[in-house]
Amino acid sequence: MSGLPATPASSVPVLALGDVLLVTLQGELHDGTAEQLQDHITHRIAHHPVPVGGVVIDISGVEIVDSFLGRILAEIAANARLLATRTVVAGMRPAVAITLVELGLTLPGLVTALDVDRALSLLGRAPSAAAPAHPEGDA
Amino acid sequence: MQVADHDTAEEVAKELGGFLERRREQLAQRWADAPLFRTVFTVSRDEAVEACKAVVDALADVARSNRLEDVQAPGFGTVRDQLGRMAASRTQAGFSSSQIAGEVAGLREPALALLRTEFEESSAEHSEACLLALTVLMGTLRLVVMETSVSAGEELIARQRLQLLEVATPVIKLWEGIVAVPLIGTLDSARSQVVMESLLEAIVDQRARYAILDITGVPTVDSLVAQHLMKTVAAARLMGAECIVSGIRPAIAQTIVHLGIDLGSIITRAGLADALAYALTEQGIVVSQGPAQGGSPR
Numbered sequence A: 001m002s003g004l005p006a007t008p009a010s011s012v013p014v015l016a017l018g019d020v021l022l023v024t025l026q027g028e029l030h031d032g033t034a035e036q037l038q039d040h041i042t043h044r045i046a047h048h049p050v051p052v053g054g055v056v057i058d059i060s061g062v063e064i065v066d067s068f069l070g071r072i073l074a075e076i077a078a079n080a081r082l083l084a085t086r087t088v089v090a091g092m093r094p095a096v097a098i099t100l101v102e103l104g105l106t107l108p109g110l111v112t113a114l115d116v117d118r119a120l121s122l123l124g125r126a127p128s129a130a131a132p133a134h135p136e137g138d139a
Numbered sequence B: 001m002q003v004a005d006h007d008t009a010e011e012v013a014k015e016l017g018g019f020l021e022r023r024r025e026q027l028a029q030r031w032a033d034a035p036l037f038r039t040v041f042t043v044s045r046d047e048a049v050e051a052c053k054a055v056v057d058a059l060a061d062v063a064r065s066n067r068l069e070d071v072q073a074p075g076f077g078t079v080r081d082q083l084g085r086m087a088a089s090r091t092q093a094g095f096s097s098s099q100i101a102g103e104v105a106g107l108r109e110p111a112l113a114l115l116r117t118e119f120e121e122s123s124a125e126h127s128e129a130c131l132l133a134l135t136v137l138m139g140t141l142r143l144v145v146m147e148t149s150v151s152a153g154e155e156l157i158a159r160q161r162l163q164l165l166e167v168a169t170p171v172i173k174l175w176e177g178i179v180a181v182p183l184i185g186t187l188d189s190a191r192s193q194v195v196m197e198s199l200l201e202a203i204v205d206q207r208a209r210y211a212i213l214d215i216t217g218v219p220t221v222d223s224l225v226a227q228h229l230m231k232t233v234a235a236a237r238l239m240g241a242e243c244i245v246s247g248i249r250p251a252i253a254q255t256i257v258h259l260g261i262d263l264g265s266i267i268t269r270a271g272l273a274d275a276l277a278y279a280l281t282e283q284g285i286v287v288s289q290g291p292a293q294g295g296s297p298r
Helices: A031-047 A067-082 A094-102 A116-122 A127-133 B002-022 B024-032 B035-040 B045-064 B074-092 B097-105 B108-118 B124-167 B189-206 B223-238 B250-259 B272-282
Strands: A014-017 A020-026 A054-061 A086-090 A111-113 B172-175 B178-184 B210-217 B242-246 B267-269
Touching: A014 A031, A020 A031, A031 A067, A054 A067, A054 A116, A067 A086, A086 A116, A094 B189, A094 B223, A111 A116, B002 B024, B002 B045, B002 B108, B002 B124, B024 B035, B024 B045, B024 B108, B035 B045, B035 B074, B035 B097, B045 B074, B045 B124, B074 B097, B074 B124, B097 B124, B108 B124, B124 B189, B172 B272, B178 B189, B178 B272, B189 B210, B189 B223, B210 B223, B210 B272, B223 B242, B223 B250, B242 B272, B267 B272
Parallel strands: A020 A054, A054 A086, A086 A111, B178 B210, B210 B242, B242 B267
Antiparallel strands: A014 A020, B172 B178
């Protein structure tokens, strides 16, 4: 049970790192849990003490993304956009990406990143944001 | 009547097996001169005779087990390899399957002649039955040869297909965070699957932000190939990498437009160099000429 009163309970923890919300999905996610999570994230964005700068959903621990979870991810992003927040889905596995594409779910509205680090730098929040500018000093 | 027939059939088969065993040497000598064996075992005649003996032994074994029409009879197991090699060498010499089958059929005549002399004094009915049994057996042998040669060909094709898949889809790291796949040859479903998998693996391994699909070596782009490309691009995007399709020749550009394929959501560049330049610029990397006498950009 999280301490915030107006928040629906969710079995997936949503961590606040500064003004960024980090959600890490692990293993198999039931449809009900996913819907709860969607609710939960939307509430957290709305009731966060400071304006939320971005939501990062780490799905590197997820082996199977079906059409339902794909839709939920897209809806979380759409909800966040309505609340003036960007969402980045990070760490999708190659097998998952192939399955989604074969299912015809290319999730066009979704911003993606290779891992959480890249997602944070995409949101302009990471300490390593400036790192890859000059990989091989050649100028 | 039926029962009696069946009984004699088994006896005939047994007798045929005995005949093959008795006349093993003679038969092998005669077969060694047949074109099938003579042309395969060119080194020495003894080698051909040995091979013939092995085949005769196998046939005798099959006849004794009364499985004259059974291609799967265990007796054939020992010579299957050898027959396959012979068929393969005939195929390499430019012979068609039916010609090889004809050569195998040619082995029947010497055997029949031997059998006739063997059963000269026995009743006409009996020798007739034996001749028939031998004919059936030789037909089965022909089938075995054809089967082994065909399956050998299929194995070869399967192996080469696998090699082609492995060889034809390298993923190259062009720069820090930039990988490229030069696609060569026709892109079908199986190959595009391999391309997609190896590209996504490379994106993870190299932590790539940009993936370049170079289709300079793809002869034609139809709607199916375009669909495969779009799938690959979409999968790479889901992994957080941006895909650039390069090497679209003028003719292919026209075909794509004629077919009404919408590649609007994909970044395209004329050449691999342009794609690399785009990816470098997007990452804020500037390539300039060195201070020395106009060295080429690396």
